[in-house]
Amino acid sequence: MAVSTPPRRASRAPTEPGSARPPGRGRGLLARATLLLAVPAVVVLVVFFVVPALRLLWLSVTTPEPGLGNYTAILTDEVSLTVVLRTLGMAAIVTVVCLLVAYPYAYLMTIVSGRWRAVLLAVVLIPFWTSLMARTFAWVVLLQDNGLVNTVLGAVGIGPLRMLGTTAGVTVAMAQVMLPFVVLPVYTTMRGIDRKLVDAALSLGARPVAAFRQVYLPLSFPGVAAGATLVMVLSLGFYVTPSLVGSPQQSMLAQFISVQVNQLVNFGAAGALAVALLVVTLVLLGGVALLTRTRGTRSSAGAGVAGGLV
Amino acid sequence: MTGSPVLRRTLAVLGVLVGVWLVVPTLIVVPLSFSGEDSFAFPPRSWGVQHYVTFFTEQSWLTALLVSLQLAVIVTVVATVLGTMAAFALARSRFRAKGAVDGLFLAPLIVPGIVVAVAMYAAFLGWGLIGTPTGFVVAHTVLALPFVTVNVTAALSGFDRTLERAAASLGASAWATFRSVTLPIIRPGVLAGALFAFVTSFDEVVVSMFLQSPNLQTLPVRMFTSVTNEVDPTIAAASTVVLVVSTALLGLASVTRRNRRHA
Numbered sequence: 316m317a318v319s320t321p322p323r324r325a326s327r328a329p330t331e332p333g334s335a336r337p338p339g340r341g342r343g344l345l346a347r348a349t350l351l352l353a354v355p356a357v358v359v360l361v362v363f364f365v366v367p368a369l370r371l372l373w374l375s376v377t378t379p380e381p382g383l384g385n386y387t388a389i390l391t392d393e394v395s396l397t398v399v400l401r402t403l404g405m406a407a408i409v410t411v412v413c414l415l416v417a418y419p420y421a422y423l424m425t426i427v428s429g430r431w432r433a434v435l436l437a438v439v440l441i442p443f444w445t446s447l448m449a450r451t452f453a454w455v456v457l458l459q460d461n462g463l464v465n466t467v468l469g470a471v472g473i474g475p476l477r478m479l480g481t482t483a484g485v486t487v488a489m490a491q492v493m494l495p496f497v498v499l500p501v502y503t504t505m506r507g508i509d510r511k512l513v514d515a516a517l518s519l520g521a522r523p524v525a526a527f528r529q530v531y532l533p534l535s536f537p538g539v540a541a542g543a544t545l546v547m548v549l550s551l552g553f554y555v556t557p558s559l560v561g562s563p564q565q566s567m568l569a570q571f572i573s574v575q576v577n578q579l580v581n582f583g584a585a586g587a588l589a590v591a592l593l594v595v596t597l598v599l600l601g602g603v604a605l606l607t608r609t610r611g612t613r614s615s616a617g618a619g620v621a622g623g624l625v
Numbered sequence: 626m627t628g629s630p631v632l633r634r635t636l637a638v639l640g641v642l643v644g645v646w647l648v649v650p651t652l653i654v655v656p657l658s659f660s661g662e663d664s665f666a667f668p669p670r671s672w673g674v675q676h677y678v679t680f681f682t683e684q685s686w687l688t689a690l691l692v693s694l695q696l697a698v699i700v701t702v703v704a705t706v707l708g709t710m711a712a713f714a715l716a717r718s719r720f721r722a723k724g725a726v727d728g729l730f731l732a733p734l735i736v737p738g739i740v741v742a743v744a745m746y747a748a749f750l751g752w753g754l755i756g757t758p759t760g761f762v763v764a765h766t767v768l769a770l771p772f773v774t775v776n777v778t779a780a781l782s783g784f785d786r787t788l789e790r791a792a793a794s795l796g797a798s799a800w801a802t803f804r805s806v807t808l809p810i811i812r813p814g815v816l817a818g819a820l821f822a823f824v825t826s827f828d829e830v831v832v833s834m835f836l837q838s839p840n841l842q843t844l845p846v847r848m849f850t851s852v853t854n855e856v857d858p859t860i861a862a863a864s865t866v867v868l869v870v871s872t873a874l875l876g877l878a879s880v881t882r883r884n885r886r887h888a
Contacts, residue, residue, distance in 0.1 A: 345799065350718045353726070356711035356770060360729055363763045364741070367748035371740075374747060420643050423636040438644045445651050446828050446871045448845045449864035452852055453650040456657060456665045456861075463653070463667050491646055523629070552737030554831045559852050569739040569831075576835070582747050589740040596737055 375586030385587035395571070395588070402568040405485065405557070406550035412490045413546050414539065417497035421538075424498075425505045439498045442491065451556050454488040455479065458560065480562035488560045493549060497542030504538025537606060544603045548596050568592060654868060658861035665858060676862035686859055689847035690866070693827055696758070696843060700765040700826040705819040707766070708773025713807075715774075716781040734771045738831035741768070746835040756838025764836055765826040772825055773818035776882070780814025813881045820878035824871045 375385050389395050424435045442450070457463050458478035464487075468474040478484035508531065516526040554569035561567065566574070568588065575585035653667065658676055660669030680686045715726065733741065745764050746755070754760030784807070792802040808815070830845040837846045844867065851860045 346718055348799075350714050350720070352710040353714035353718075356707040356774075357726065357729065359707060359763065359766060360733070360770065363745070363748075364733060364767045365729070367744040368736070368740075370748050371744040416639075416643055419636055419639050423640050426633070426636075435640060435644075438647050441647050441651050444872050444875050446845075446864070446867045448828065448830055448848050449654055449868045450650055452848065452860055452864050453653050453657075455852055456667060457650055457653065459665065461666070463649075488650075491650060494643070494647065548737075552739050554739050554742075555849070559849070569737070572739055572743055573834075576743055576746060582743075585743050586747070589743050592737055593740050596735070600735060 371582070371586045372590055374582045375590055378583035378586075385583045386591070388584065389587060389591060395584070398566060398568055398571040401565065402551055405482070405489075405567055406547050408482070408486055409489045409493060409550045410543050410546045412486055413493050413497045414543055416490070417494055417501055417542060418535075418539070420494075421498050421502040421505055424502050436502075439495050442495050447492070447555055450492070451488065451559050454484075454491075454556070454560050458484045458488070479560065480565070482561075482565070485557055485561040485565075488556050489550060489553060492553075492556060493546045496545040496549065497539075500541040500545070501535065501538040504535050504541075508534045540606055541603050544599050548599050551595065552592055651868070654861050654864040657858070658865040660858060660861065663858055665856070665861075676859050679859045680862040680866070683859070685842075685847060686863060689842050689844045690863075692841065693844035696761050696765060697823045697826040699762055700769050701819050701823040703762065704766045704769035704773050704822040705815060708770045708818060708822075709777050709815050711770075712774045712777035712781060713803075716778055730774045731771055733767050742832045742835040745832060749836065755836055756841050758841070760836050761833065761841070761843070764832050765829060768829060768832065769822035769825045772821035773815075776814045776818035776821065777811060778814075780811040784810060817878045817882045820874045820881070824874050824878075828867070828871050 376383065378385075389399060420435070420439070424432050427435065459465075460475060460477065460479070462478075464478060465475040468476060476483070478487070512534070513526050513530050516530045517523065521529070552569055553567065554573065557567045558570050558573075561570075563570070572585050572588050572592075575581045575588070656669065657665065657667060659672050659674065660666070661671030661673030661675065662669055680690075711730065715723065715730075745767075749755050749760050749764075754763070788806050788810070789802050792806045793799075797805070828845060829843070830849055833843045833846045834849060837843070842850075844863065848860055848863055848867075851857050851863075
């Protein structure tokens with residue numbers, strides 16, 4: 316990239332003095348010169364990210380033959396349909412598990428003292444802080460037949476259970492990776508809930524369960540929706556953990572795409588699957604952005620960190 | 626609603642369980658790496674440092690570690706310089722397509738890793754960049770750039786521009802103003818961005834899996850193949866090293882960011 320940028324800068328620079336209007340001349344010139352500083356980074360992103368993405372899109376509608384065959388195959392080909400449905404199912408399970416754990420956990424964060432809140436927050440941020448590869452390897456060790464999880468389960472009289480290569484094992488490992496992405500938005504929303512509303516419901520005679528269901532739960536919904544969508548999105552494209560903890564026979568979408576590319580050299584099919592995944596991702600994230608903009612929760616930062624993690 | 630002791634106790638138990646669930650898999654690689662045995666048995670029956678000896682002497686592990694370190698350093702420098710320049714330019718300019726350019730800088734974060742990986746693989750195959758240092762550097766730079774621009778943009782947003790005008794009115798050139806006024810103030814943001822860039826490259830698995838060749842592998846790729854193909858406890862030592870490096874750097878990044886907020 317170092318090679319491609321200097322000529323561009325040089326070719327643009329001469330046009331500037333002419334195009335700057337006399338009155339604001341000094342400032343306009345400086346602003347334009349400043350803008351040129353963004354050119355190298357933009358060139359790198361366009362050449363090595365946007366162009367490859369567009370090429371993949373092109374490949375998906377031209378290989379092996381022109382048309383939308385690769386896209387219709389996603390839903391008509393039995394193997395690929397199985398993988399898509401399995402991925403959706405897996406993502407749904409992980410999302411539900413995360414919500415069931417994260418909701419009470421986030422609630423706990425709102426009722427404890429400041430120091431304990433800091434501890435709970437630090438614990439939930441651990442996945443952001445540590446290497447994904449190291450953690451996934453740890454899960455492989457923990458979940459093996461004679462691993463720590465089975466030892467603990469055996470001590471309470473359960474098992475031994477087969478975890479490695481099963482849906483249960485993948486769920487436990489994936490949900491652990493995803494948990495922060497639900498806890499953070501849910502906690503942010505809960506922190507903003509005015510407790511007097513719940514107290515008002517209680518003082519008017521509502522039972523605690525009713526007050527929770529009709530007042531607190533709806534008010535916390537934006538955080539829940541944001542967190543659930545993030546986990547859903549991240550789970551759909553998750554590669555590392557399902558590949559290592561799961562089994563090749565139960566592969567998820569990202570593994571399936573990888574096999575299409577590396578073993579079958581089928582860029583058309585892989586491209587179509589990748590584009591479909593991207594579209595679903597963007598639609599879901601766009602939905603969250605709309606939702607959080609209108610309700611005023613902040614969670615997109617989580618989405619940002621996520622891309623790098625998974 | 627906050628009241629009921631039963632509810633509080635239940636929640637506290639749940640909090641502890643979740644804590645165990647989050648912490649144990651993170652830290653278990655540390656005792657495992659000091660196991661004196663050639664298996665993943667836990668808890669280990671004997672202790673030793675043999676896995677570290679293997680990690681730092683066996684060719685394939687050592688090479689992978691060195692490749693990852695060199696790559697991360699180069700990517701950090703390139704991404705930090707380009708990202709800082711870009712964040713600076715975008716913070717100071719208003720133009721019609723600005724929203725699109727901002728989106729471009731966030732896109733590598735939002736697009737799923739597998740999609741980035743396949744797209745780059747298809748393109749790099751045609752350009753002869755698979756398994757080359759250049760291929761790895763540009764790919765990781767793309768992934769690291771957003772972290773730099775986000776951090777530097779945040780630092781610039783709280784920046785008082787009268788300081789720059791003061792310097793300029795006293796006769797400082799644009800470059801002198803940037804170096805002696807702007808840069809010292811936004812330095813924590815630049816530093817945080819650089820640390821994130823390093824960790825992004827050092828930890829990256831998916832894209833690297835597609836760009837690797839038998840002759841050029843990063844450490845996470847070596848670890849991935851180790852988990853899938855062999856039962857080699859050296860990976861516990863590798864995991865611990867990676868864990869320590871990335872956690873220490875991210876911790877440092879969060880400290881620099883906090884300092885910036887207080888400054």
